[in-house]
Amino acid sequence: MSRIAESFKNGKAFIGFVTGGDPSLEKSEEFILEMVRGGADLVEIGIPFSDPIAEGVVIQEANIRALSAGATVDKIFDLVASLRKRTEVPLVFLTYLNPVFNYGFSRFFQRCADLGVDGIIIPDLPYEEKGELAEIAAGFGVDVISLIAPTSEQRIKQIAQEATGFIYVVSSMGVTGMRSEIQTDLKAILEVVKGVSSIPTAVGFGINTPKQAGEIAKITDGVIVGSAIVKIIEKHGENAGPYIYDYVQSMKNAVKELD
Template structure:
């Protein structure tokens, strides 16, 4: 049974914040994740920095560059998780580009995820047709492969969600990540279509940044994902943990008010 599924039991609406591993340092990331968990985050998404992050907008790209400047490596990301696990069992998922587990070795990468309690992988540049390469390893090591579904997915929905076990990441609008004020008009239709082909929880991300947006989206979906707004706070504050913790408390309250 997927450990991520447990989060959504009894109609619970999840708040899922994102931070970039190693931004601006490994120790800071540990503090950030612990602050997010203490503030009520249901799952924390940890970005594994990559040299060519095609789905990321300027805010998260800049975070990746700061992390690289601080010397982050894939092993360093796993070290961050190990440090978090000394004091917190908050569910973690990685956002990673496909080349990272490929070069690290699918077996080794997914085995370390299982060992350290990384429950899922979001891989933005992995086409559904190529998921078969990593799938035997994610299944063996009980790591959920989390598909990204966009408003343009159309008739391919059934194929895109066939391997979804943890939750499904719905992209709220086309384009890269970043704060926005408008979302795809067909989101309710997309959610209704997905409900017909999967029982996996549906979480919406890309551009969400206000409690009002979070509450509105949580009425339709099972969870809300916020990245760029939090990553910008990390960039703007020398000690970001208390700042993102306060913001997360507000967002958790907004999401839960939609239950």
């Protein structure tokens, strides 16, 4: 069983996100380990990019901070190598097609396989155009995580049937960021997905309070939180570790109560 599958095996999963290299690679490692200590079942690591079109202002600014501090694709791989000496939690990259293409698909996914990256999320990779990349990634045992958005409509079944790892269900229209309410009919989307696939589902975009996490966890297998964690880093900088631990623990407890 893959590490991603294992992360969903023992109840509802909590998935946290950080932008690699924000505010430094050393601190990213510390923050990720604090997330794991707080109960994160899977961690997404953002590879910073200059034009992250799916991101709201919080994560855009985190990308700028990381790039300004010297983060590169190779340095994010070094971060993973260091993390793998200390944790076996599933690690999934979130980045855009340009950095992967420029690195070279085969070279990129070979390094993922060598260092223990379990999957990748590429928001600007159209479903219809993922063929070559997904085939190469699969050859190295790396899952290309499929996204299903409220606008996916007729493609939901097709996307779900071909998904690997887990299915990332986008809770809201627009970009990432904290929201006071989630108004999308997620239950209807998830019912369609579950009708054609046994792959775990996780909902992200906008979730930031334990109450929201608990409500969302009632209808899905996992809850994804990014901007709220990045906001803690923005506020506390290098001292964010204890605050991240407390926040992740509160979110995991809200999700775990439904197990």
